[in-house]
Amino acid sequence: MSTSIGKRELDDAGRALLQRASGGRGQFEDLVIVPIFAVIAALVLGALVMLATGVDIGTIGKSFVALGKGSVGSLNAISETLTSAIPLILAGLGLGLGFRAGLFNIGAEGQIVMGGLAAAIFAFSFPGLPAILLIPLSLLAGAIAGAIYAGFAGVLKATTGAHEVITTIMLNLSSFLILIWALKQPYVQVAGRSDPISKSVPEAGQLPRLLDWIDPNLRVHAGLFVMLIMVAFIWWLLFRSKIGFAFRASGENPDAARYAGMKSGLIIVAAMGTAGALAGLGGASQVLGVLERASPGFSAGIGFDAIALALLGRSHPVGILLAGLLFGGLEAGGRQMQVDAGVSIDLIGIIQALIIVFIAAPLLVRAIFPWGFRKDKEGGAA
Amino acid sequence: MDVELRGITKRFGPVVANDNVNLVIRGGEVLGLLGENGAGKSTMMNMLSGLYTPDEGEILIDGKPVKFDGPGDGIEAGIGMVHQHFMLVPVFTVAENVVLGVEPTGRLGHLDLKKARAQVEEINQKYGLHVPADALIENLPVGIQQRVEILKVLFREADVLILDEPTAVLTPQEVEEFFGIVNGLKEAGKAIVFITHKLHEILAISDRISVLRQGRITGEGDPKTLDEEKLAEMMVGRHVSFTVDKTPAQPGSEMLRLEKVTLLDDKDDRLIDDVSFTVRSGEIVGIAGVQGNGQTELVEVITGLARGNAGRITFAGDDITHTSVRDRHRRGMAHIPEDRHRMGMVDKFTIAENMVLNSYYDEAYAAPLGSIDWNRVNETAAAFCVDFDVRTPSVFLPGGSLSGGNQQKMVVARELERQTQLVVASQPTRGVDVGSIEYIHKRLVESRDEGDGVLIVSSELDEIMGLSDRILVMFEGRIVAEFDNTGGKADRNQVGLAMAGATEGEAA
Numbered sequence: 104m105s106t107s108i109g110k111r112e113l114d115d116a117g118r119a120l121l122q123r124a125s126g127g128r129g130q131f132e133d134l135v136i137v138p139i140f141a142v143i144a145a146l147v148l149g150a151l152v153m154l155a156t157g158v159d160i161g162t163i164g165k166s167f168v169a170l171g172k173g174s175v176g177s178l179n180a181i182s183e184t185l186t187s188a189i190p191l192i193l194a195g196l197g198l199g200l201g202f203r204a205g206l207f208n209i210g211a212e213g214q215i216v217m218g219g220l221a222a223a224i225f226a227f228s229f230p231g232l233p234a235i236l237l238i239p240l241s242l243l244a245g246a247i248a249g250a251i252y253a254g255f256a257g258v259l260k261a262t263t264g265a266h267e268v269i270t271t272i273m274l275n276l277s278s279f280l281i282l283i284w285a286l287k288q289p290y291v292q293v294a295g296r297s298d299p300i301s302k303s304v305p306e307a308g309q310l311p312r313l314l315d316w317i318d319p320n321l322r323v324h325a326g327l328f329v330m331l332i333m334v335a336f337i338w339w340l341l342f343r344s345k346i347g348f349a350f351r352a353s354g355e356n357p358d359a360a361r362y363a364g365m366k367s368g369l370i371i372v373a374a375m376g377t378a379g380a381l382a383g384l385g386g387a388s389q390v391l392g393v394l395e396r397a398s399p400g401f402s403a404g405i406g407f408d409a410i411a412l413a414l415l416g417r418s419h420p421v422g423i424l425l426a427g428l429l430f431g432g433l434e435a436g437g438r439q440m441q442v443d444a445g446v447s448i449d450l451i452g453i454i455q456a457l458i459i460v461f462i463a464a465p466l467l468v469r470a471i472f473p474w475g476f477r478k479d480k481e482g483g484a485a
Numbered sequence: 486m487d488v489e490l491r492g493i494t495k496r497f498g499p500v501v502a503n504d505n506v507n508l509v510i511r512g513g514e515v516l517g518l519l520g521e522n523g524a525g526k527s528t529m530m531n532m533l534s535g536l537y538t539p540d541e542g543e544i545l546i547d548g549k550p551v552k553f554d555g556p557g558d559g560i561e562a563g564i565g566m567v568h569q570h571f572m573l574v575p576v577f578t579v580a581e582n583v584v585l586g587v588e589p590t591g592r593l594g595h596l597d598l599k600k601a602r603a604q605v606e607e608i609n610q611k612y613g614l615h616v617p618a619d620a621l622i623e624n625l626p627v628g629i630q631q632r633v634e635i636l637k638v639l640f641r642e643a644d645v646l647i648l649d650e651p652t653a654v655l656t657p658q659e660v661e662e663f664f665g666i667v668n669g670l671k672e673a674g675k676a677i678v679f680i681t682h683k684l685h686e687i688l689a690i691s692d693r694i695s696v697l698r699q700g701r702i703t704g705e706g707d708p709k710t711l712d713e714e715k716l717a718e719m720m721v722g723r724h725v726s727f728t729v730d731k732t733p734a735q736p737g738s739e740m741l742r743l744e745k746v747t748l749l750d751d752k753d754d755r756l757i758d759d760v761s762f763t764v765r766s767g768e769i770v771g772i773a774g775v776q777g778n779g780q781t782e783l784v785e786v787i788t789g790l791a792r793g794n795a796g797r798i799t800f801a802g803d804d805i806t807h808t809s810v811r812d813r814h815r816r817g818m819a820h821i822p823e824d825r826h827r828m829g830m831v832d833k834f835t836i837a838e839n840m841v842l843n844s845y846y847d848e849a850y851a852a853p854l855g856s857i858d859w860n861r862v863n864e865t866a867a868a869f870c871v872d873f874d875v876r877t878p879s880v881f882l883p884g885g886s887l888s889g890g891n892q893q894k895m896v897v898a899r900e901l902e903r904q905t906q907l908v909v910a911s912q913p914t915r916g917v918d919v920g921s922i923e924y925i926h927k928r929l930v931e932s933r934d935e936g937d938g939v940l941i942v943s944s945e946l947d948e949i950m951g952l953s954d955r956i957l958v959m960f961e962g963r964i965v966a967e968f969d970n971t972g973g974k975a976d977r978n979q980v981g982l983a984m985a986g987a988t989e990g991e992a993a
Contacts, residue, residue, distance in 0.1 A: 113864055113867055113868055113871075114871065116871045117864070117867040117868050117870070117871045118867070119878075120866075120867035120870055120871070120877065120878075120879055120880045121863055121864065121867050121879070121880065122878070122879050123879065123881050339856070343856050343857060343859065344854075344855050344856050344857065345845060345846050345855050345856070345857055346855065348838070348845050348857060349845075351831075351834075352831055352834070352842065355831045355832070355833050355834065356827075356828075356830075356831045356832070358827050358828045359827075359828050359829065359830060359831050359842065361790060361810070361828075362790065362810070362820070362822055362828040362829065362842075362843065363810075363842045363843035363845075364789075364809060364810035364811030364814055364843055366809075
């Protein structure tokens with residue numbers, strides 16, 4: 104039969120089919136209105152929690168003012184928000200990519216640890232290299248370490264069927280111990296210290312601060328660009344490239360992917376590897392941009408927050424970017440809350456959790472907030 | 486017991502699934518309900534079983550209006566549903582499955598299986614179902630499993646039985662037996678609603694027929710005064726041709742050859758047992774057989790989804806026994822999979838994405854850096870939709886939003902629009918409306934006439950008889966008979982018997 108894929112002349116009927124169907128009101132509501140109300144609901148509930156724990160109304164008001172001030176209220180606040188968001192978004196992108204490919208990777212925390220550790224070791228091992236080489240190579244070392252570490256889980260799943268949730272949790276736990284062991288090795292440990300802590304990243308290996316010409320305390324660093332490039336790259340990878348098409352097909356319907364001749368084992372390993380590289384990059388940027396050395400617990404739960412982030416952003420790179428800015432803001436604002444109002448930082452964790460609960464339950468949000476939603480809720484169900 | 490639906494309307498958002506439907510179901514009568522997928526049959530039956538509540542209108546049982554609020558209310562009122570997909574626990578016995586959820590209990594609240602067995606036997610006797618009460622479901626053939634489903638609703642004292650596409654999984658002989666059971670139930674005073682899209686069956690079994698189209702009753706009548714053509718016209722809304730127009734085959738060179746192909750399962754049972762046959766270019770070979778006799782596995786071995794344990798497969802002269810799915814696809818093998826939802830498409834992908842599901846890597850769509858040229862994909866998808874009459878407002882809608890017939894046309898378009906040499910079509914028209922069946926058959930014959938080898942695997946005997954130039958019958962993993970069907974000369978009865986394993990090796 105004559106081939107007809109590739110270039111085709113379209114008649115009017117064909118061109119009509121190329122009209123983009125608008126996402127419709129429902130999609131707008133889900134992506135914009137629901138999250139806004141979810142944040143409001145979470146803040147209100149957070150206030151109630153504070154009330155319940157004996158915080159007076161005045162302090163609650165003060166703490167919310169501090170939350171706003173600490174996240175977007177000043178140049179320093181914005182800088183802090185962005186600084187917190189960088190590793191969260193990088194790790195979140197990796198997790199989101201995994202979710203798209205049908206992999207529930209819990210291992211970003213371990214991959215961040217490995218990435219950060221590798222970046223630190225690489226950077227202090229080659230102090231003589233100029234910044235233009237040392238920074239990208241150190242970042243690359245972090246990405247590769249993360250990719251290999253996540254790749255273990257991928258290979259195990261592809262060859263033995265071991266579930267990635269189990270293996271990545273185990274790899275997380277292992278990573279903490281590997282980190283402490285590595286930090287005590289003479290090659291890594293700072294001379295003269297007995298506690299596990301790595302040598303410092305040389306100046307040339309540090310991600311330059313972007314705004315230190317205004318105020319040397321502004322911490323936002325060049326990792327911001329790495330993060331933005333990765334958002335664009337992952338968007339391209341998922342929605343424009345061949346491999347991304349295979350990732351998404353495998354995630355949505357593994358049988359259809361097999362039917363289409365995609366190799367599931369290869370896709371699992373590739374997707375895990377990419378996810379690990381991103382988390383590793385997140386760890387590397389945290390070490391090279393903020394911490395300047397690796398120490399026990401430097402990953403600080405970023406890899407776990409990133410899971411929430413990826414879910415909140417619906418595994419879409421742009422959604423993850425926005426969710427990451429929100430979480431970064433909450434974190435920066437939370438620190439301010441603690442300082443100004445003396446409210447526990449744990450409250451921020453509660454508010455984050457509540458936001459996720461509400462976003463995961465759009466019907467609940469629609470029931471609580473009748474405004475802004477189209478009345479007809481039954482639409483399309485058949 | 487009589488049930489009446491009076492002026493029933495059900496809307497889902499802007500979609501009117503049932504529009505002012507009136508229907509009477511009488512005890513001692515078989516009501517045939519005919520309609521395409523999406524015509525509103527399921528919605529109507531779900532209202533009868535209590536799953537949905539009608540927006541307007543009322544349901545009357547023996548003249549008294551009733552209100553169903555949830556699932557379970559229907560069976561409570563004596564309306565039982567036998568689903569197309571069985572809902573049985575494979576490792577339980579028949580009796581255990583039948584009583585599941587309404588178990589007879591002893592004084593201490595313990596399960597009284599003896600009593601359950603006795604009750605099951607009693608129903609068995611009364612309606613002549615002949616189901617072994619102690620057999621495990623997994624060891625029973627589908628025909629008997631279906632009777633277990635019927636037992637279940639009878640056990641719950643249903644007076645109205647709704648049978649949803651009950652014959653889809655049966656051989657022609659089993660259908661005859663099944664009709665016997667239906668008639669027995671009718672004589673016992675039960676009301677039967679027989680839902681199907683098979684026209685000759687509805688004519689054979691029904692006392693009255695109602696046809697549903699786009700949520701409305703578009704025809705009602707006595708089967709004695711109706712024929713298949715009139716019914717099809719009521720169902721689709723236009724004239725439909727049943728006979729597949731085709732000229733005698735002109736077989737050319739050999740496209741596909743299987744030599745002693747065998748496939749074992751985990752327990753070393755033979756799923757495919759020493760199968761050899763060929764398909765030539767320019768001919769349609771049909772593989773008839775009751776579902777579950779190795780056809781699924783045969784297609785998987787031919788398309789590369791499974792590896793045979795022994796034997797050799799050649800495609801246009803090349804040995805492809807060990808090559809990948811993609812290699813076979815590249816060589817020009819088209820594969821219409823038997824279950825489009827499980828394999829043939831990704832529901833959440835757009836129509837455009839689904840149209841390139843297995844050719845996205847093709848050079849025709851390649852853009853720099855491993856990108857896909859999406860503009861080209863979209864244009865091609867739009868052209869395919871036009872060519873194959875896939876009805877959608879846009880190629881950017883999810884494939885899952887299409888109706889069943891249009892989904893299947895999407896899959897068929899994707900497979901046939903490529904440069905192909907061999908088309909492997911498994912259940913190419915399953916769950917597809919009459920109008921689309923006609924169209925898909927026409928395109929398959931066109932592929933043949935353009936020189937492709939076409940292999941059709943179907944459990945619909947009518948489809949096999951109408952399309953094939955040559956018929957192979959598969960039974961328990963083996964090819965047990967071959968028939969020449971030039972000009973439709975194969976004997977339908979003989980094929981049916983071979984499907985049941987009766988004339989092993991003799992009929993030819």
